[in-house]
Amino acid sequence: MGISIMRDELPKEKMGSAVALMSATLGIGSAMGLPLAGVLYESLGWASIFWVSAAAGILLLLSVALVVPESRVRTRGTFDYVGALVLSGALASLLLAISKGGAWGWASEPVLLLFLAAAILLAVWVPYELKVRQPMVDLRTSARRPVLMTNLASLLIGFAMFANMLLTTQQLQLPAVTGYGFELSVITAGLCMVPPGWPWWYWRHCPDASSGYSAAEPPSWPGRR
Numbered sequence: 001m002g003i004s005i006m007r008d009e010l011p012k013e014k015m016g017s018a019v020a021l022m023s024a025t026l027g028i029g030s031a032m033g034l035p036l037a038g039v040l041y042e043s044l045g046w047a048s049i050f051w052v053s054a055a056a057g058i059l060l061l062l063s064v065a066l067v068v069p070e071s072r073v074r075t076r077g078t079f080d081y082v083g084a085l086v087l088s089g090a091l092a093s094l095l096l097a098i099s100k101g102g103a104w105g106w107a108s109e110p111v112l113l114l115f116l117a118a119a120i121l122l123a124v125w126v127p128y129e130l131k132v133r134q135p136m137v138d139l140r141t142s143a144r145r146p147v148l149m150t151n152l153a154s155l156l157i158g159f160a161m162f163a164n165m166l167l168t169t170q171q172l173q174l175p176a177v178t179g180y181g182f183e184l185s186v187i188t189a190g191l192c193m194v195p196p197g198w199p200w201w202y203w204r205h206c207p208d209a210s211s212g213y214s215a216a217e218p219p220s221w222p223g224r225r
Contacts, residue, residue: 008071026158030165031197038187080136083129087136090121169193 006018040048097114104111129135141147172189174181184192 005068005071008073009069026161027197027199029197031194034165034169034190034193035187036190038185038190041186077134080129080132080134083125083132083136086121086125086128090118090125093121094118164196165193 002022003019006015006022010018037049040052093114097111097118101111126139129137129139142151169189171180172182172184172192173186174183176183
């Protein structure tokens with residue numbers, strides 16, 4: 001949604017750097033957020049992290065309503081409520097089964113039923129999205145090679161980044177008696193994760209400095225011809 005708003009409000013020559021800056025917030029946010037989360041956890045408890053995040057989200061919503069102008073682009077369309085509801089149910093069932101499988105048992109009845117529900121809902125959702133006139137997700141467009149390869153690359157890069165943050169912070173905090181833990185405090189572990197995040201601030205300039213592609217043709221499309 002943020003990139004869509006930028007396409008409406010920014011000139012074409014600034015789109016590349018703007019998209020790069022928005023993408024860089026993933027790394028910059030982790031560099032700043034992990035130490036801050038450590039301070040909140042040790043000072044106010046773990047619940048304070050969620051309350052601060054909720055307050056920040058509300059503040060951002062208000063800022064968007066007050067600062068971001070109404071788009072001048074007008075298109076007729078309807079929201080795919082059925083598709084959104086079915087996809088939400090499928091993803092909720094799948095994620096709940098994955099997150100609780102270790103505690104409930106991967107072969108337990110609740111976990112198996114959740115996996116089954118996710119499979120059934122997805123089997124209903126895909127044909128529906130292909131048939132409806134204005135789908136929530138345009139699967140035909142998503143299956144095109146440039147779009148598909150871009151999404152796959154983004155998925156793998158995102159998985160690697162979040163897996164690194166999760167596993168590294170855990171290893172830094174594990175007791176030293178394990179043989180591989182460093183027994184650091186939550187704040188210190190968060191500070192150790194700052195250096196990998198700051199290069200994102202520099203890399204945001206790379207699209208303008210090293211690419212000859214236009215904003216409408218980003219170079220991040222593997223398999224592009």
